[in-house]
Structure formats: C-alpha cells, structure tokens
Amino acid sequence: MAASKPLPEGLQLQTLAVREAEAKSQFGENSEALYLTSSFVQPDAATAARRFAGEEDGYIYSRFTNPTVASMEQRLAALEGTEACMGTSSGMSAILLMCMGLLKAGDHVVCSQSVFGSTIKLIAGEFGKFGVESTFVSQTDVAAWQAAIKPNTKLLFAETPTNPLTEVCDIAALADVAHKAGAWLAVDNCFCSPALQQPAKLGADLIIHSGTKYLDGQGRVVAGAICCSQQLIDERFMPVMRSAGMSLSPFNAWVVLKGLETLSIRMKAQSENAMALATWLEAHPQVARVYYPGLKSHPQHDLALRQQSGLGGAVLSFDVKAQGPEQSRQKAFHVIDHTQVMSITANLGDTKTTITHPASTSHGRLTEVQRQAAGIGQGLIRVAVGLEHIDDLKVDLARGLDTLA
C-alpha cells in the first residue's frame, strides 16, 4: 500500500527539491525513510528469479538498488531535468563509472585542462593505462575543443566554473562540437549545482556531481552521481555498477537527499555573500586581482550570468599584491593565517566558509611551470563562501590584508 499521492506535472525546481522521492512506506512518514539494509527479502523464489532477471521491478541488493538511494536519484534527476540519475560513492567514482560505461581501449576523450586535478589523473593516468587516449584543451577556447576532435573521439568533458580560477565554458557551444562529432558531452556541475545551472537544458548528455559539495551542502558526507538518460543508465551504467560496485551508501544518500531540500536557498544566499565579498576584495588596496564570474571584470561575465541563472556561484579567488613567488606565498599565508572564522581546508560547498592556498594544496603536486601555465600563482587564495554574515567575513579577511607590510 503506497501512502503517497502522485506529484502533479510541471512543478518548479524548489518544489521538486523537497517533494520528489520514492513512494512513502505503509507508515506514511513525512520525511523520507532511511533504508539501512544491504538486501531485500523476496516474497517467493519465482519472484526472486524474475527480479534477478530484470523482468520485474523490485529491490534486490543495495550494491545496485536501494529505496533511499533511489529517492536521492529521482530528486536530483528532477532538478537537473534529466530522465534518470545514478548515485555513486563519491564524485570521483561517478567519473570512474562514466568512463567505464562509455569508453573502451582505442577511444579518445577531449577534456578541459582546468578540471579537478583528480579528474585529469583518472582520465589521463588510469584510463591511459587501459588504452584510452586523451587530449587536454583550454577551458574557454571552443576552437581548441573542435581542433582536438579525432575520428575516435567518444567523450568531451568540461567543468564550469573551474576551480580555483572560475573560468566559464560555453556549454551549448561544446554540446554542438560533441554532437557533430558523434560524441557525448559530460559536464561536472559541482560548482553551480542544478539550482544555478542545468547543463542538460544546454545540450549536455551527462551531468557529473560530487554530492560532497553543495548537494549535501554541510560538509558531512562523500557522495556522487551521474544524471543522464534512462537508456544510458540501463545499457551503460547499471551493468558496470552491478559488477564494479562504486555504490552510494543509503545513509550518505539520505543526507544528500535532505541537503537538496535547501539547495536553492543556500546557493542563492552563498552566491550573494560571494558577490559582496568579491566586490569588497576588488576595491582592497592589497588585492591585485579577483576571479569571480559575478564581477564585470571577469572575462566570461556575460556568458556566466546567462548560463548560471544570473548568479556567480559561491567560490571566488584572489591574488594578493606582491613581488615574486616567495613574497606572494608569504603574503598569502599571512592572510590565511590571520582568519579567525574561516576554516583552513581545501573542501568547498559547505555552509562554513573555507579558505585555501591552491598552489601548496590542491595544485601542490604540479611543478611551478605547470602551475604558472594554469595561472595559479603563489599569491592566489581561494575562498568558498558560506552562510556566515558578510560583515564578519570581510573583517576576517581584513585582519590579514590590512596588516600586510
């Protein structure tokens, strides 16, 4: 007995974010149930046989199906505007699942050179070992993506805005390049989340999420997801999930499910805080440059506002004024170490503001030459803005900025 009323068609994102889920249990719980179980009891042997053969719907085993995970998947798919979604144990395992499902030896991937560092290591390093070729191109140069296409190109992979320089790529233009080449376009939508940006509406075939970031939104769990068509899930991803098991735990799925309920208001409030902080930083005499899509000075400002619901997102970076790498690093450390509110951590997507020095943390494994090429200098500081009061955040950064020699 399903105790839920079916949802009407045409609901807005904010409504889907709190309402879309699996049917309620016979108890009629208002908050979605957490099904902490590894397996599901079958009514009889014949039903079990039909369910294992895929001839009848029904939960079997939580490596590949669980009602709490299904609720999270249905809700996230509804927000992204895709037919389906598959939850995974982390953002990286979502990318692993995608590449395992779509690629084979001899295939070629074109990827932005500014994507998350582990993504580059996974595609170029791990998949390189199995004979998948890859080419890394400029995030913002559509002609470079086009020029990198080969007859064996199967997948284009972008992330927008990027970490930490917030470079924005044109999703619709890249979808066009991909589809003319008979390839898929995947977009890592971690920084904007579907509350600000829905890549599927711009032509992306697959949307990758690190649920660890804004979807959970409060820094509690590691989680991931792929949003795409039902056909890709059935034909490409479910077989890999059943065999390889990069499964999302029901508990983590439940935390993300509840996080999605406040996603819109968090993204809006955190973007507004980030915009105010970016504007304030741009006017500060000790700041050389601010990277934030909401600022007019950002090279892809117009594109970003069009593509991101008029908001810049919650991540910004800035360079402190300094001479040479040594002094830049020392001044950046001074600013970071004088904060008393912000958390010094490389994570992002939390209600707590985080501050980090990319050159010595997330991008610390690159050589100085690679870092220079990526535009990540020793004076660069990244702030992922949370929900604290904006005045407290300004004072926190001013403590260090105002005392720079």
Ligand SMILES: *Cc1c(COP(=O)(O)O)cnc(C)c1O
């Ligand atoms: C954090 C992050 C990932 C990886 O996600 P995990 O959940 O940490 O595995 C992928 N892409 C982007 C843009 C990220 O910020």
